[in-house]
Amino acid sequence: MGLLVIVTCKVARWSLVPSESSDAYRQASLEIISAGQMVRKIDMTNVFVVDYIEEYGNQAGTGTFILKIKQKKEKVKEVAIEGGYASQEV
Secondary structure: OOHHHHHHHHHHHHHOOOOOOHHHOEEEEEEEEEOOEEEEEEEEEEEEEEEEEEEEOOOOOOEEEEEEEEEOHHHHHHOEEEOOOOOEEO
């Protein structure tokens, strides 16, 4: 089983955990890369899955994975956004 398959299976299983469970909350980091350079990085301390969608193409090995996550309401101030400017806390 390839690494991508393992990772997407873990994300799919995470998406099934109810938000009421403490297991639903994870730390996440999103890096936006453009022309080989990281232009933005968002670090979140307590996120849960709102929605997870998998769509597969007609060719082997192609697919789109959409993961919608949300920071726990009382932890929003802990989200850190940096990139293209000085590090800024939201």
